[in-house]
Amino acid sequence: MTSIASRPATAPRPGSQAPAPSGGASALLDGFVVARRNMIKVRRVPELLFGTLISPIMFIVLFRYVFGGAIGGLPPGVSYAEFLIPGIFVQTVVFGATITGSGLAEDMQKGIIDRFRSLPMSRMAVLIGRTTSDLLTNVLVVIIMSVTGLLVGWRINSSFLEAVAGFALLLLFAYAISWVMALVGLLMRSPEAFQQISFLVIFPLTFVGNIFVPSDTLPNVVRIVAEWNPVSTLASSAREFFGNTGGLQPSGSFPVENPVLYTLLWVVILLAVFVPLSTRQFARTTSR
Amino acid sequence: MALNTSDADAAVVARGVVKRYGDVEALAGVDLTVPTGTVLALLGPNGAGKTTMVKVLTTLITPDAGEVRVAGVDVLAEPQEVRRRIGVSGQYAAVDEYLTGFENLDMIGRLYHLGRRRAKERARELLEVFRLTDAADRPSKTYSGGMRRRLDLAGAIVAAPPVLFLDEPTTGLDPRSRLDMWDLLRDLVREGTTLLLTTQYLEEADTLADDIVVIDHGRAIAHGTADQLKSQVGGDRVEVEVADHAQVGAARAVLARAAGGEVGDDGGRRLTVPVAGGATAMVEIVRALDDAGVQLLDVGLRRPTLDDVFLTLTGASS
Ligand SMILES: Nc1ncnc2c1ncn2[C@@H]1O[C@H](COP(=O)(O)OP(=O)(O)OP(=O)(O)O)[C@@H](O)[C@H]1O
Ligand SMILES: [Mg+2]
Numbered sequence A: 001m002t003s004i005a006s007r008p009a010t011a012p013r014p015g016s017q018a019p020a021p022s023g024g025a026s027a028l029l030d031g032f033v034v035a036r037r038n039m040i041k042v043r044r045v046p047e048l049l050f051g052t053l054i055s056p057i058m059f060i061v062l063f064r065y066v067f068g069g070a071i072g073g074l075p076p077g078v079s080y081a082e083f084l085i086p087g088i089f090v091q092t093v094v095f096g097a098t099i100t101g102s103g104l105a106e107d108m109q110k111g112i113i114d115r116f117r118s119l120p121m122s123r124m125a126v127l128i129g130r131t132t133s134d135l136l137t138n139v140l141v142v143i144i145m146s147v148t149g150l151l152v153g154w155r156i157n158s159s160f161l162e163a164v165a166g167f168a169l170l171l172l173f174a175y176a177i178s179w180v181m182a183l184v185g186l187l188m189r190s191p192e193a194f195q196q197i198s199f200l201v202i203f204p205l206t207f208v209g210n211i212f213v214p215s216d217t218l219p220n221v222v223r224i225v226a227e228w229n230p231v232s233t234l235a236s237s238a239r240e241f242f243g244n245t246g247g248l249q250p251s252g253s254f255p256v257e258n259p260v261l262y263t264l265l266w267v268v269i270l271l272a273v274f275v276p277l278s279t280r281q282f283a284r285t286t287s288r
Numbered sequence B: 001m002a003l004n005t006s007d008a009d010a011a012v013v014a015r016g017v018v019k020r021y022g023d024v025e026a027l028a029g030v031d032l033t034v035p036t037g038t039v040l041a042l043l044g045p046n047g048a049g050k051t052t053m054v055k056v057l058t059t060l061i062t063p064d065a066g067e068v069r070v071a072g073v074d075v076l077a078e079p080q081e082v083r084r085r086i087g088v089s090g091q092y093a094a095v096d097e098y099l100t101g102f103e104n105l106d107m108i109g110r111l112y113h114l115g116r117r118r119a120k121e122r123a124r125e126l127l128e129v130f131r132l133t134d135a136a137d138r139p140s141k142t143y144s145g146g147m148r149r150r151l152d153l154a155g156a157i158v159a160a161p162p163v164l165f166l167d168e169p170t171t172g173l174d175p176r177s178r179l180d181m182w183d184l185l186r187d188l189v190r191e192g193t194t195l196l197l198t199t200q201y202l203e204e205a206d207t208l209a210d211d212i213v214v215i216d217h218g219r220a221i222a223h224g225t226a227d228q229l230k231s232q233v234g235g236d237r238v239e240v241e242v243a244d245h246a247q248v249g250a251a252r253a254v255l256a257r258a259a260g261g262e263v264g265d266d267g268g269r270r271l272t273v274p275v276a277g278g279a280t281a282m283v284e285i286v287r288a289l290d291d292a293g294v295q296l297l298d299v300g301l302r303r304p305t306l307d308d309v310f311l312t313l314t315g316a317s318s
Helices: A023-044 A046-070 A080-097 A099-109 A112-117 A125-151 A160-188 A191-207 A220-228 A230-242 A259-284 B050-057 B079-083 B101-111 B116-129 B145-156 B175-190 B202-208 B226-232 B245-259 B279-291 B306-317
Strands: B010-021 B024-035 B039-043 B065-070 B086-089 B163-167 B194-199 B211-216 B219-224 B237-242 B270-274 B296-302
Touching (some): A023 A046, A023 A125, A023 B101, A046 A125, A080 A099, A080 A125, A080 A160, A080 A191, A099 A112, A099 A125, A099 A160, A099 A191, A112 A125, A112 A259, A125 A160, A160 A191, A160 A259, A220 A230, B010 B194, B024 B039, B024 B050, B024 B194, B024 B211, B039 B050, B039 B202, B050 B163, B050 B194, B101 B116, B101 B145, B145 B163, B175 B194, B194 B202, B202 B306, B211 B226, B219 B226, B219 B306, B226 B306, B237 B245, B279 B296
Parallel strands (some): B039 B194, B039 B211, B086 B163, B163 B194
Antiparallel strands (some): B237 B270, B237 B296
16 A cells, blocks of 8 residues: 555645635535535436436326316416416425435435534535535426426416526525425434425425415315415416416415515525524534 | 643543433543544443544534543534544445545545645545545445445545544454555554544554553543553463473472462463563573473463453443
8 A cells, every 4th residue: 555654745734724715605615515516416326316307297297188178267268288387397396305305314324414514614515515406406307397398288478587587486496495305304314204204294285285276276275275385376476477377467365466475485484494494403413 | 620731732632521312321421632643542342432432522413511622622612623623534434425436535625625626636646545546436336345444534534634533444444454554544643643543453452552541331441551451450471381280280389489479270281370571481480390390382471462451341340
């Protein structure tokens, strides 16, 4: 074995080391290093991405072609494909955000989080890196979903800027959900446990809403819950931005009339609550 | 207990460290000191608290009580400053299996803020030192257990930290890799690195460590150099095997006279006697036996091993 002592010049001592970047810069720089590491995994294990993509495509095909004709209450002039696809986008990006939790739980189980925690990197970097790479994955997912949507009859009937705003809001909301999932993942300590808990949250969240059917077709109590569900307002916002509402101005409760504002409010609240909570949990947690 | 001034220049100082998990007291008030540039081995049976101690020292867990300084920095007050000065390899290799060996080390270098170019150079260098160059660009998922262990250890010294913590560094390595690892660790120590390691292999503690702390049930139950610990369980003994059963009595008399200690036997032709003078005493005994006409089959100087120390100490405390 080559002796390490034979190259003393190559052994930097802390004094000779580059000064540590300041807090904020370090969080971003280190976060970038972690994000790149996560993207390498996406590249090496494409099955994972394939898994995230296959279920929404299945949903599109199932709902569009199996139930499509049977779903009523659509705004006049709006096809079911036009109504459904923005909803599927929402469901897909919210599901996509759960990778944040399972990724962290897996890293914790494998002791990689302990390795990170012993390094002089920013305390937020792992979470910033994780949520950023999951955002990038979601960008990829949205692109593929859009193409699939266009193939089955979905159309964007709005301006380019509105469409961009629609995609941006979808990704922003998913990013906020990522931070919620980060906390859950750090508390779970095994990807399997995380999977089960996150399904318990995500399924009701995405099904008690207007993703698959307009909420005014729902029974009363369920309808109220569905209307105030930010996932519904995100879907309504997306339909508005993509011009899939048939030009109809909805009226009713606050979230129904102001879906974009209401959704943004949720994004702000989720980030304000879960960024600090997740960061604190990260600093505390150790594997096993 | 407060940290006193004589500890000020030690690389690692821990006083009264307590860590509880529910009812389990994983650490029940451990003190230890590692002078700069020396090697301390933490010995103890399974569940003794070795890993917990390493995690406290490396900022991974916060103790319920106690004071800890590493490289002159208070671990509880300034953990981030401590992290800049230490390298850590945990009991279980924490390599990212989806990344290649190179990518793993490069990432760690970047996170130590070595800079992009330096991180890459250092990664290549360490892959060579740890004989992983051939596998450098393969995902570490495809590595054998020993290769992963080596990659993990390489990760610990990426920033050439002045203080290194290794939790069972050679567990799972084959004999050749273990010897290589020992050489490497000796080199690092010669360059000035302070090393704290835990180990199940007493031979490892014996060859590498300047100082040994034996812990059991979260307490340090013994402390000293390997030789001090060995003499604690008894010094050297001379052991002879008499050829003829009829001469055992005569041999016993000679041994008692020559060595002065109490002569033990195994009920057969094997006799032992404690001696003070090591090899010289053995030669004298052999000469006296020869003069007395006692025929020997076998003769030897037996020193207590660290195994004797370990079994005696941990047996007594439980
Ligand atoms: N996270 C934890 N939760 C509960 N108990 C724990 C935890 N970590 C350690 N312990 C307990 O603390 C004690 C010391 O554990 P530790 O891992 O430090 O032992 P060790 O000396 O490293 O053992 P080994 O040689 O098996 O690695 C054990 O009784 C263990 O069960
Ligand atoms: Mg251990």
